[in-house]
Amino acid sequence: MLKGIPSFLKRPGDSIRQLLKSERPQQSEKHELRIVSRDEHPISRSGISESALKVLYRLKKANYDAFLVGGCVRDALLDLHPKDFDVATNATPEQVNSLFHNARIIGRRFRIVHVRYGREIIEVTTFRAPHDTSNAKSHASQTDQGLLVRDNVFGSIEEDAMRRDFTINALYYNIRDFSIHDYAGGIRDIEQRLIRMIGDPETRYREDPVRMLRAIRFAAKLDFNIEAATEAPIRASANLLRQIPAARLFEEVLKLFLSGQGVETFKLLREYQLFGQLFPYTEDALQESPEREAFIIRALENTDKRIRQNKPVTPAFLFAALLWPVVQRAFGELVRSGIPPVPAMQQAGQQATAAQVDFTSIPKRFSQPMREIWEFQLRLERRQGKRAFQTAEHPRFRAAYDFLVLRGETGEDVQDLADWWTDFQESDTHSRRNLVQHNEQNEKPAPRKRRRRRRSNSKNSHHKDGPRKSQD
Numbered sequence: 168m169l170k171g172i173p174s175f176l177k178r179p180g181d182s183i184r185q186l187l188k189s190e191r192p193q194q195s196e197k198h199e200l201r202i203v204s205r206d207e208h209p210i211s212r213s214g215i216s217e218s219a220l221k222v223l224y225r226l227k228k229a230n231y232d233a234f235l236v237g238g239c240v241r242d243a244l245l246d247l248h249p250k251d252f253d254v255a256t257n258a259t260p261e262q263v264n265s266l267f268h269n270a271r272i273i274g275r276r277f278r279i280v281h282v283r284y285g286r287e288i289i290e291v292t293t294f295r296a297p298h299d300t301s302n303a304k305s306h307a308s309q310t311d312q313g314l315l316v317r318d319n320v321f322g323s324i325e326e327d328a329m330r331r332d333f334t335i336n337a338l339y340y341n342i343r344d345f346s347i348h349d350y351a352g353g354i355r356d357i358e359q360r361l362i363r364m365i366g367d368p369e370t371r372y373r374e375d376p377v378r379m380l381r382a383i384r385f386a387a388k389l390d391f392n393i394e395a396a397t398e399a400p401i402r403a404s405a406n407l408l409r410q411i412p413a414a415r416l417f418e419e420v421l422k423l424f425l426s427g428q429g430v431e432t433f434k435l436l437r438e439y440q441l442f443g444q445l446f447p448y449t450e451d452a453l454q455e456s457p458e459r460e461a462f463i464i465r466a467l468e469n470t471d472k473r474i475r476q477n478k479p480v481t482p483a484f485l486f487a488a489l490l491w492p493v494v495q496r497a498f499g500e501l502v503r504s505g506i507p508p509v510p511a512m513q514q515a516g517q518q519a520t521a522a523q524v525d526f527t528s529i530p531k532r533f534s535q536p537m538r539e540i541w542e543f544q545l546r547l548e549r550r551q552g553k554r555a556f557q558t559a560e561h562p563r564f565r566a567a568y569d570f571l572v573l574r575g576e577t578g579e580d581v582q583d584l585a586d587w588w589t590d591f592q593e594s595d596t597h598s599r600r601n602l603v604q605h606n607e608q609n610e611k612p613a614p615r616k617r618r619r620r621r622r623s624n625s626k627n628s629h630h631k632d633g634p635r636k637s638q639d
């Protein structure tokens with residue numbers, strides 16, 4: 168249970184039983200502020216981005232309060248590399264803006280300041296008060312369903328902590344004395360590896376349904392459990408995600424699936440019935456043919472691996488994979504209705520895309536290559552004459568080939584075709600011509616088998632179409 172807990176967090180006398188005893192209660196219980204001093208925690212300035220430190224020091228020099236907050240403090244405590252650094256302060260956005268020549272105020276729903284250093288942006292947020300304690304109606308507003316649409320009421324740091332989502336995201340690192348301020352029990356929950364909502368979870372999901380996706384994202388990313396009361400309302404509240412603009416959900420989908428834990432995230436989203444809110448047509452297709460899930464999982468495994476290897480990943484490939492079961496189903500229906508494969512694939516791709524963008528937008532720069540990946544699947548079957556050479560030069564070839572390999576690996580009848588393209592890419596020009604010629608002579612046989620046999624065992628070369636397993 169306690170595996171992975173940084174030793175500094177283990178207080179004398181803590182036992183698993185004590186930890187578990189403290190697990191249930193305090194939904195509305197108020198937490199005492201706990202201050203962890205510099206010598207009691209492992210966060211050092213050397214682990215903090217230089218730009219973030221510049222921002223913190225500048226604010227401090229101007230006599231404002233300045234803290235690192237959110238994911239960077241959480242991740243640093245867990246010995247992970249924070250991906251960005253967020254700053255919270257009592258200075259208003261205008262005051263922050265006037266301190267930095269490289270700053271700019273952004274957002275309407277939530278006004279913050281971006282301070283830019285080259286490619287790095289430090290987000291500076293003014294302490295917010297919870298909307299319901301405010302009498303400044305023009306600064307905060309909520310729809311009848313409880314959805315928070317504006318949130319610009321400034322407040323104290325305690326109030327700011329209470330309106331953050333999870334306890335582990337409400338830890339503040341103070342630049343004045345390098346201590347950590349814990350207003351919501353976040354340190355305890357890091358110890359217990361728990362995602363716990365601050366306040367009443369159902370209300371907080373109603374205020375912002377994206378918090379359900381965030382709970383899943385952090386559970387997968389950190390390998391934490393979602394605390395019982397925090398998870399309880401999720402399934403019943405999942406449909407609230409329909410209120411969220413498709414553009415925001417697109418961004419959330421990228422964070423969910425392109426952060427290195429895509430497989431785990433996908434499984435959790437399905438378990439909590441959230442996946443169907445994001446990709447309802449894929450969910451339908453998976454309900455109808457559960458075996459299609461293998462392809463998505465394989466694609467996400469591949470993506471997770473690329474991220475671990477620092478290789479680029481593209482939303483086009485991700486969406487192509489997540490929507491493939493929908494495209495396959497539509498393609499099958501169109502072909503059965505008598506439409507030839509090429510236009511059927513085009514139409515299937517169009518239909519799947521048009522249906523999806525009501526839920527998550529897909530910017531054109533991604534939807535275009537995504538559809539090309541699908542359409543290319545048929546093009547990869549045509550290898551006569553110069554075609555194969557031209558296909559291999561096409562900018563979309565590599566992604567389409569990777570896609571084909573995943574299809575072959577997960578039971579679609581394209582394994583031989585994928586092998587053929589693997590051979591083609593590994594061959595020199597002369598061997599490539601042989602491969603193409605061979606393919607023209609005979610549509611069916613597996614080229615890899617014949618080529619190898621000719622090389623390694625020429626005496627038996629008359630036995631050209633022998634069983635494949637002898638090669639593997």
Ligand code: ATP
Nearest residue numbers: 236237238239250253330331332336337375377378
């Ligand atoms: P990461 O950046 O690693 O994905 P993060 O926790 O930093 O995780 P951000 O989206 O960068 O997530 O948000 C920064 C902080 O802002 C969070 O830690 C949390 O305190 C607060 N926050 C973000 N989104 C919400 C939300 N929807 N509701 C309440 N608080 C939020």
Ligand code: MG
Nearest residue numbers: 237238239251
């Ligand atoms: Mg962050």
